[in-house]
Amino acid sequence: MELLERQETWSITYNHALGETASWFYAKIRDEGAIYGKRCAKSGRVLVPPRSFSDETLQPTTDWVKVGPGGRIEAFTIVYEKFNNLPDPPYAFGYVLLDGADTALGGYFKGVDLADPAAAAARLKVGTRVVATFAPQRKGEMLDFWYELA
């Protein structure tokens, strides 16, 4: 028999409150080109990106700590497949432990030739030193900075 289809699209807009902690973090990125974490007094760990409380101790975090811009690659992947609503491949991104931080911060890796996957993966291997690089024009968001090999 004839089987019919109906195409439906979900399109809803949200305005998420970032709260004081994330707002302060993004304002510093926008205005100073600097990345800050927040320390959990109970564990002593510097959480980057900053959280207002630690999900391990459930205690509020206390003081701000400037971290980076240098750091080491903790994880990466190189994407060769096109996904809807994501950038055109190839691109590399992952997580970096910035100097002075205890947790890793995500971002794109730029300036690495991705044409040969194995060679690119070798250049981005875990432990590689990188530096956070800031866009000259910044909006106060995660994509205002990326990582380049040090």
Place this chain on the structure above:
Amino acid sequence: MSGNRVGIIGIGQSEFRSRRDDASYPDLVREGVIRAMEDAKLDFDAIQAVVYSLSPDAMVGIGNAERLGVDAVGGRNKPFLRINNGGATGISSAVAAYYHVASGMFDVVLTAGADKIGECGDSQTVLNKIWDPSYERPLPLGTINMLAMSAVRYMDRYGMTEEDMARVTVKNRHHASLNPKAHLRKPVTIEDVMASRLISWPIKLLDCCPQSSGGAALVLASERFIKDNHLDAVWITGVGHSAETYWMGDRMGNNPTAEHADAYALGRSFEKSYRMAGITDPMRQVQVAELYAPFSNTEYHSIDAARLSPKPVETIQRMRDGEYQIGGRIPINPSGGTLCTNAIAVTAMARVAEVALQVWGRAGDHQVKGARLGVASGNGGDHQIFGTMVIEA
């Protein structure tokens, strides 16, 4: 807990496929339910409560799609609620149904669900929105990219190679070829996997699960009901859940509690289930396992977390030696597993269903001979929330 045990008395699963254009979403739910009810040889009147299994609404494209499934599960005017623990939902629903019976309030409880991932044109877009809008969502994260990074760390720490990943696919595709309900049933070679197109380094197409459509259901009952009615059953002797941090970057860096290479909270959940079931030496006591692993690399850390290997480097070696295939020492994913069939809302329920069939001795061509005790697991969120179960004959 003698006398207060909870048993599985009915199991239903679809033959999972890419598309099911002949069936609406509730039709697919009904398919699993009817099969489970026939298996349990009960009328719908016997069902006292329903636990509905459904992960992201957006995957089926219907908000609170469980409301649409009420009739399919015979839920009208009965206690009914839905569980969503992401990819763990199917096992979490089975565990929630277990709690319904173990509370003493109900004798017979149905849990059921279905998914039609094949109808969602943007599954990785939906899955990007599992991350928080403030920090991690702006990154091109999806479940594939997330677990590619786990593979990178597992390689770095324990020496897993791309061929080791491929070996898991080869094993599970062989298993799936024996299971008529599995979605991807064509056997492949290591060379096939290595030559398949790169998705997110080091994950290639054949390291990935498919997007499947189908339904599944289980009927659980109290020991009293099972004995009074002279029913056949297998027994749920251990259950557990545990979660780890939502933040990907917190699973790396300086001495993370939950290392992203591993599956820390899955291990914690298994600890709970094993303690409850009185299992002290899983490598000797567990005879079959269905471990939720949607990408080849994640089967390794799942085996580690289930303590079915002494340590990660050994896991890699034992996989090379064929110890985890049917006929080996502890067959893992004899159904073909999540790698060959993934209808997210019921994937982890299929893990429970398959272990139940194995210890019941009803698994057909993929039966693990003599299996009397098995374990199942489910992973949800950004590899964050885990559920586990021990099932015994």
Place this chain on the structure above:
Amino acid sequence: MGLRNQPGIIGCSIRPVITSRDRSLEEVIYDTGQLALKDAGLGIEDIDGIVVAANDQFDGRSISVMMASGPTGGVDRDIMSTPSASEHAFILGALRVATGQFRTQLVVSWSPTEVSSMAEAQRLGADPYFHRALPLDELSAHALQASAIEQALPDARVAAENVTKKNRDQGRLAWPDAPARPAAGPMRWPVTPAMTSAPVMGAVAMVLAAPDFIAERGLRDVAWIDGMGWATEPSFLGDRDLATAPALAAAAGQAYAAAGITDPVTAFDLAEITDATPYAELLAYEALSLCPRDQWAARSADGSFARGGKLPVNLSGGVLTWNPVFCTGMIRIAEVANQIRGRAGRHQVPNARRGLAQAGSGFAMQYQSAIVLSKAARTKGAQVEGAQVEGTRP
């Protein structure tokens, strides 16, 4: 059958309206959970498990439990979520305590207003096969139900107006500083704007505990769960008689049987009912066997269900006062718990010994729950045997 162990509510945090934008949703959930723990006098280390409930389409997250796990203490703990309804998180938490496998549970629900159109988010809940093309949001579904009720009972409108006035008056006593609530939207006949309340952001959390834990810690101010019932209407509105609430009648039957209640009219010192519209409250009176429909007009006029009446309903002001849409059901339960615990604040009823909470949600209240809470714990013998759940036995 009864619950193996009788759970008690030992801590509540009710935040029916949150206006500040200085906290993210995740932080609001953290604050709410911490307040409930503080109210219980416990720390997170005392919590064995967590159940949360939220609506992904309201939250703008694909799997809301993920974001909520950290702030509720889910790291290294047993956490589950019931996105069908806020009250379902409470029910699952109670079942988990009843198994004897958990000493405590933290249950949390929330409802933000960060979506540009809540009606649009709700419309996604209409199936794409037959109903998505219709303008079907929750308010429209409530209006269809109200219209069916008016068709069956012409003087229901007078009763609905009385209920509206009662709840708004009680809301002003409970929340003297709150501004008058704007309506949820334009008229959807026969539901007038005055009979609705605009959505606000809110959150609620409760701590549940097992009898041995409560005894061991010497906790007082406990609201014991005497009976629970929950049930569901069919999927399509067209398959229902919208002028009736059979699922709620079934849920009430389960709860009353478990609690041993034979005469609901005299059994309770107070009740909280999900008055998304006053028609929903009226229909609940009937399904909960509190007042047959032919007496709605008279009893709503004579103050029977008002403060000082025989059975005060919605002393908190109900949903007509604050409408954090998704978590209004769990708030009803928490309000009754706080009354039993003597911690309801301005709207405390003196000497509340037993109360009834009704939670309804979904299109025209598809999900229905009834919870009976008591100041007195069941005796040991009753706890083992329990009452039979009528109508659900095989």
